[in-house]
Amino acid sequence: xxxxxxxxxxxxxxxxxxxxxxxxxxxxxxxxxxxxxxxxxxxxxxxxxxxxxxxxxxxxxxxxxxxxxxxxxxxxxxxxxxxxxxxxxxxxxxxxxxxxxxxxxxxxxxxxxxxxxxxxxxxxxxxxxxxxxxxxxxxxxxxxxxxxxxxxxxxxxxxxxxxxxxxxxxxxxxxxxxxxxxxxxxxxxxxxxxxxxxxxxxxxxxxxxxxxxxxxxxxxxxxxxxxxxxxxxxxxxxxxxxxxxxxxxxxxxxxxxxxxxxxxxxxxxxxxxxxxxxxxxxxxxxxxxxxxxxxxxxxxxxxxxxxxxxxxxxxxxxxxxxxxxxxxxxxxxxxxxxxxxxxxxxxxxxxxxxxxxxxxxxxxxxxxxxxxxxxxxxxxxxxxxxxxxxxxxxxxxxxxxxxxxxxxxxxxxxxxxxxxxxxxxxxxxxxxxxxxxxxxxxxxxxxxxxxxxxxxxxxxxxxxxxxxxxxxxxxxxxxxxxxxxxxxxxxxxxxxxxxxxxxxxxxxxxxxxxxx
Numbered sequence: 001x002x003x004x005x006x007x008x009x010x011x012x013x014x015x016x017x018x019x020x021x022x023x024x025x026x027x028x029x030x031x032x033x034x035x036x037x038x039x040x041x042x043x044x045x046x047x048x049x050x051x052x053x054x055x056x057x058x059x060x061x062x063x064x065x066x067x068x069x070x071x072x073x074x075x076x077x078x079x080x081x082x083x084x085x086x087x088x089x090x091x092x093x094x095x096x097x098x099x100x101x102x103x104x105x106x107x108x109x110x111x112x113x114x115x116x117x118x119x120x121x122x123x124x125x126x127x128x129x130x131x132x133x134x135x136x137x138x139x140x141x142x143x144x145x146x147x148x149x150x151x152x153x154x155x156x157x158x159x160x161x162x163x164x165x166x167x168x169x170x171x172x173x174x175x176x177x178x179x180x181x182x183x184x185x186x187x188x189x190x191x192x193x194x195x196x197x198x199x200x201x202x203x204x205x206x207x208x209x210x211x212x213x214x215x216x217x218x219x220x221x222x223x224x225x226x227x228x229x230x231x232x233x234x235x236x237x238x239x240x241x242x243x244x245x246x247x248x249x250x251x252x253x254x255x256x257x258x259x260x261x262x263x264x265x266x267x268x269x270x271x272x273x274x275x276x277x278x279x280x281x282x283x284x285x286x287x288x289x290x291x292x293x294x295x296x297x298x299x300x301x302x303x304x305x306x307x308x309x310x311x312x313x314x315x316x317x318x319x320x321x322x323x324x325x326x327x328x329x330x331x332x333x334x335x336x337x338x339x340x341x342x343x344x345x346x347x348x349x350x351x352x353x354x355x356x357x358x359x360x361x362x363x364x365x366x367x368x369x370x371x372x373x374x375x376x377x378x379x380x381x382x383x384x385x386x387x388x389x390x391x392x393x394x395x396x397x398x399x400x401x402x403x404x405x406x407x408x409x410x411x412x413x414x415x416x417x418x419x420x421x422x423x424x425x426x427x428x429x430x431x432x433x434x435x436x437x438x439x440x441x442x443x444x445x446x447x448x449x450x451x452x453x454x455x456x457x458x459x460x461x462x463x464x465x466x467x468x469x470x471x472x473x474x475x476x477x478x479x480x481x482x483x484x485x486x487x488x489x490x491x492x493x494x495x496x497x498x499x500x501x502x503x504x505x506x507x508x509x510x511x512x513x514x515x516x
Contacts, residue, residue: 037113101206252297
C-alpha cells in the first residue's frame with residue numbers, strides 16, 4: 001500500500017483525500033484535535049446515559065422502535081444488535097474502492113466530535129483501513145435515508161470482528177480472523193456507537209467523489225475526440241473562436257471550445273471541402289460539441305460544490321452539539337447527493353449520445369466527405385468499423401436507461417417512520433455503470449477518428465501536432481491503425497484503457513500544455 005498519509009481532523013476532508021484513500025491505499029491518521037473532540041463528545045454521551053430521562057440513540061430503541069427506553073444492562077446488546085440486524089445486504093460484493101471510501105467518510109464524521117463515539121472506535125476503523133481489510137458490502141440494502149444503512153452496517157460488523165471481509169491479498173475470510181492476523185482488537189460497542197457507525201450518506205458520497213474525478217478526465221477526453229472528429233470530417237474550427245463563446249458565457253462551454261481549438265492548432269485538415277456544394281455549417285454533433293460538453297462540465301462543477309459541502313459535514317442522528325445538547329435531526333437524508341448523482345447520469349448519457357453521432361458520421365460514406373464506407377480497407381470485402389459503432393450504440397442506449405433518475409422514487413420503510421427516502425445509493429450505483437460505459441463510448445470515437453485522420457493523411461492532408469501525438473501514443477499502446485479487417489475487441493479494449501487511464505489527455509498535453 002502507498003505510504004502517503006491522510007490526516008483526519010475535525011473539519012471534514014477533501015475529494016483528493018477520498019480518492020487517495022479509496023484508490024491509492026493512502027494511510028489514515030487521526031489528528032490530535034480529532035481525538036480530543038471525540039473524547040469531549042463521549043463525555044457528554046456518558047453523562048446523558050447516566051440520566052433517567054430517555055435520549056434517542058443513547059437510551060432508546062431506533063426508528064419506529066424509538067419509544068422504548070432501554071435499561072443500562074441492555075444497551076451494549078442494543079448497539080450490537082442494531083449492527084447485526086442492519087447488516088442485511090444482498091447481491092454482489094461492492095467494489096473495494098467504494099467500501100474504502102465509505103469507511104473513510106464515516107471516519108471523517110466520527111472525527112468531527114459530533115457523534116459521541118469513543119476515540120478507540122474511530123482508531124479501530126483507521127486501523128482496519130490501514131491494514132487493507134475491506135468488509136464485504138453487498139449491492140442492495142440502502143434506500144439512501146437514515147444513512148446507507150446496510151452498507152455501513154456490514155463495515156461496522158467487521159469492526160466487531162463479525163461477518164466477512166477481504167484481506168489485502170483479495171481473499172475473503174471471516175473478519176475476526178483478519179483482525180487477529182493484523183493485531184486489531186474488535187470493538188465492544190457502547191451507548192450510541194452502533195447507531196453512529198450506520199447513520200450517514202458515506203457510500204453515495206464516496207461514489208459521487210470518484211465519479212467526479214472520472215468524469216473530469218472523460219469530459220476533457222471527449223473535447224479531444226470531438227476535435228479529432230471535426231478534423232477527420234474536414235470541419236471548420238471557426239465555430240470555436242473565443243469571441244463566439246464570450247457572448248454566451250457559460251463557463252464550461254468556453255473551456256470546451258478552448259480545449260478543442262488548442263487540439264486543432266496547426267491542422268491542415270480543417271476547413272477543406274470535398275463536396276460539390278461546400279458546407280456552410282457542420283452538423284450539430286460537430287458544431288455544437290462545446291455547447292453540449294460545456295453544459296456537462298457546468299453540471300460537474302455543481303456536483304463538486306455539493307460534494308465539497310457534504311465532505312465538510314458531520315452526518316449523524318442524533319448529533320452532539322458543542323453546547324452539550326444531543327439532538328435528533330434529518331441531516332442523514334441523501335437528497336442533496338442523490339439529485340446530483342442523477343444529474344450526472346443525465347449529462348453522461350447526453351455526452352455519450354453526441355459522441356456516437358459523430359462516430360456514425362465518420363463511418364457513413366454519404367456524410368463523411370470522402371472517407372471510405374465504415375473506414376474499411378476494401379469496403380465489401382472488409383466491414384471496417386461497422387460493428388464497433390453497433391457496440392457504441394448499445395452502450396449509448398444503456399446510458400439512456402441509466403439516466404432515468406432514482407431520486408424521484410421513494411419507498412416507505414420502518415413501519416412508515418422513514419416514509420420518504422432518497423434512493424441515493426441506487427443513483428450512485430447506476431452512475432458508476434454509466435461512467436464506465438461512457439469511457440467505452442469515447443474510446444470508440446477515438447478509435448474511429450484516429451483511423452479517419454490517418455486515412456486523410458494518406459491523401460496528403462496532414463493533421464495538427466496534437467492529433468499526431470495522440471495517434472503516436474495510441475499506436476504505441478498497441479491499438480492498430482487502418483488496414484484489413486481484424487479481431488476488433490482487443491483494439492477497443494486497449495483504446496478504452498487509454499482513455500480511462502488518462503493517457504489520451506496526457507498525449508495531447510505534450511503538445512498543448514495542460515488542458516482544462
